[in-house]
Amino acid sequence: MDGSGDRPKSKRKSSWKKDPEAVKANILEIATEEFAAYGLSGANINEIAQKTSTSKRMIYYYFGDKEGLYCAVLEGVYASLRNAEDKLEVGNLPPVEALRRLVKATFDAHAKAPHFIRLVMIENIHNGDYLRKSEIVPKLNRSIIEKLEDVCSRGKKEGLFREGANALQLHWLISSFSFYNVSNRATFSASFGTEIFSKAMQSLVKDRVADMVLAAVVIGHEPRSWD
Amino acid sequence: MDGSGDRPKSKRKSSWKKDPEAVKANILEIATEEFAAYGLSGANINEIAQKTSTSKRMIYYYFGDKEGLYCAVLEGVYASLRNAEDKLEVGNLPPVEALRRLVKATFDAHAKAPHFIRLVMIENIHNGDYLRKSEIVPKLNRSIIEKLEDVCSRGKKEGLFREGANALQLHWLISSFSFYNVSNRATFSASFGTEIFSKAMQSLVKDRVADMVLAAVVIGHEPRSWD
DNA sequence: CATGAATTTAACTCAGCGGTACATTTTTGT
DNA sequence: ACAAAAATGTACCGCTGAGTTAAATTCATG
Numbered sequence: 463m464d465g466s467g468d469r470p471k472s473k474r475k476s477s478w479k480k481d482p483e484a485v486k487a488n489i490l491e492i493a494t495e496e497f498a499a500y501g502l503s504g505a506n507i508n509e510i511a512q513k514t515s516t517s518k519r520m521i522y523y524y525f526g527d528k529e530g531l532y533c534a535v536l537e538g539v540y541a542s543l544r545n546a547e548d549k550l551e552v553g554n555l556p557p558v559e560a561l562r563r564l565v566k567a568t569f570d571a572h573a574k575a576p577h578f579i580r581l582v583m584i585e586n587i588h589n590g591d592y593l594r595k596s597e598i599v600p601k602l603n604r605s606i607i608e609k610l611e612d613v614c615s616r617g618k619k620e621g622l623f624r625e626g627a628n629a630l631q632l633h634w635l636i637s638s639f640s641f642y643n644v645s646n647r648a649t650f651s652a653s654f655g656t657e658i659f660s661k662a663m664q665s666l667v668k669d670r671v672a673d674m675v676l677a678a679v680v681i682g683h684e685p686r687s688w689d
Numbered sequence: 690m691d692g693s694g695d696r697p698k699s700k701r702k703s704s705w706k707k708d709p710e711a712v713k714a715n716i717l718e719i720a721t722e723e724f725a726a727y728g729l730s731g732a733n734i735n736e737i738a739q740k741t742s743t744s745k746r747m748i749y750y751y752f753g754d755k756e757g758l759y760c761a762v763l764e765g766v767y768a769s770l771r772n773a774e775d776k777l778e779v780g781n782l783p784p785v786e787a788l789r790r791l792v793k794a795t796f797d798a799h800a801k802a803p804h805f806i807r808l809v810m811i812e813n814i815h816n817g818d819y820l821r822k823s824e825i826v827p828k829l830n831r832s833i834i835e836k837l838e839d840v841c842s843r844g845k846k847e848g849l850f851r852e853g854a855n856a857l858q859l860h861w862l863i864s865s866f867s868f869y870n871v872s873n874r875a876t877f878s879a880s881f882g883t884e885i886f887s888k889a890m891q892s893l894v895k896d897r898v899a900d901m902v903l904a905a906v907v908i909g910h911e912p913r914s915w916d
Numbered sequence: 917c918a919t920g921a922a923t924t925t926a927a928c929t930c931a932g933c934g935g936t937a938c939a940t941t942t943t944t945g946t
Numbered sequence: 947a948c949a950a951a952a953a954t955g956t957a958c959c960g961c962t963g964a965g966t967t968a969a970a971t972t973c974a975t976g
Contacts, residue, residue: 501728501731502731504730507964508962517925519966520924582876586810587810588875593875593876593879603880603881624915634877635866637873637877638870639862639865641873642865646868648812648820652826657857658861670858678897687851709953734934743954744954746936746954747953747954750952
């Protein structure tokens with residue numbers, strides 16, 4: 463489709479009129495939208511195909527079947543969340559401030575990654591069957607744990623954190639807030655109204671959550687009063 | 690099917706050979722299993738029909754269509770969780786102890802209601818579209834909020850709780866832990882192992898969570914160190 | 917330019933599944 | 947007893963949507 467006969471942008475050997483990488487990426491992008499929106503059984507391959515710039519046959523060519531496509535999508539969103547997390551560097555902040563930063567960043571990262579949230583929800587509906595097959599995902603999640611372990615050990619060494627403060631439990635805790643805050647918006651709103659998800663409230667809640675985590679870990683930390 | 694010709698167990702006027710209420714209940718029970726297991730699009734009406742003691746025809750007769758059945762299931766699980774919550778009475782406990790009890794009870798109630806959890810997840814995938822149509826569910830959820838409001842106001846009156854401690858935010862907080870702890874087991878385990886979901890660990894985590902909530906609300910509450 | 921591997925198109929298959937038609941039996945009201 | 951209404955059984959329909967077949971096109975290379 464590029465009028466001139468020169469190389470489009472490929473880093474490989476020479477010019478390709480057809481660009482498989484771009485086609486795959488395009489399929490993945492659309493499929494991510496669709497699976498996130500409708501789930502594994504709810505998403506429709508014909509629909510996906512129609513929204514791509516290629517055809518259904520190509521989906522099967524590159525990803526084998528619906529499940530293969532779903533798995534690829536799943537690994538994709540995990541990888542991109544890791545990417546976001548890795549950008550945050552708190553190694554040279556004092557432990558308390560570092561932890562506060564980590565909590566807030568995790569909260570924000572989840573709020574900004576609705577596709578990730580929805581796909582993880584969907585994967586949990588499927589009991590993690592597809593995630594368990596993945597070889598890359600478990601590795602991805604090491605980095606956030608390592609960060610927390612570093613902060614914990616520094617905090618304890620300086621006598622600021624409680625002994626036994628545990629990176630894994632801490633991560634579980636922080637994820638609870640951050641995940642639920644996005645995943646259950648629809649039903650929570652339907653039952654209790656939307657106030658808590660307003661921009662102003664979300665900012666408050668984020669501070670409150672950070673405060674709570676700190677209070678759990680930092681000796682003598684007194685949370686501020688609520689608004 | 691009852692050999693003798695006498696009334697089976699009906700409280701209505703006279704004996705019924707066919708018992709519509711029981712048929713409906715049976716359908717709902719099976720449908721709850723299936724929708725919880727496979728989601729709205731994943732569940733299969735033929736499959737459901739086969740597992741009931743009646744036929745597919747009856748499902749359509751009583752519930753109209755697949756969505757109608759799903760809605761009925763959804764309202765059912767909400768109602769039965771409310772039922773469980775309502776059994777807990779903390780009105781005559783001192784505020785701090787009452788709150789601790791409420792947190793632990795909510796944690797336990799969620800852990801024991803996997804169908805509820807899964808159906809709420811599924812409903813969130815559908816953006817709460819079906820829940821929003823329900824007229825009964827919003828009312829159901831009043832009771833837990835009222836309990837928290839009562840405890841909060843008592844705690845504040847006695848000068849134990851921070852001013853501004855808020856029933857809705859508190860409920861959001863408690864639900865986060867309690868819900869996520871069940872909803873995301875599969876993916877969390879796949880990434881970080883299953884230790885945190887062992888019986889012993891769950892008991893610890895529950896105490897820790899209760900402690901955290903108290904620390905957030907109760908003035909001067911110092912959580913115990915972690916194990 | 918002949919060859920063959922990689923990539924792409926278009927049309928087709930076919931069973932699974934949501935939903936229905938219609939007859940039949942059971943219960944109720946009078 | 948009898949008609950109207952509620953409840954149920956059986957067989958069927960049509961369409962949707964996952965996956966396939968087979969052939970055409972494109973590109974690298976000798």
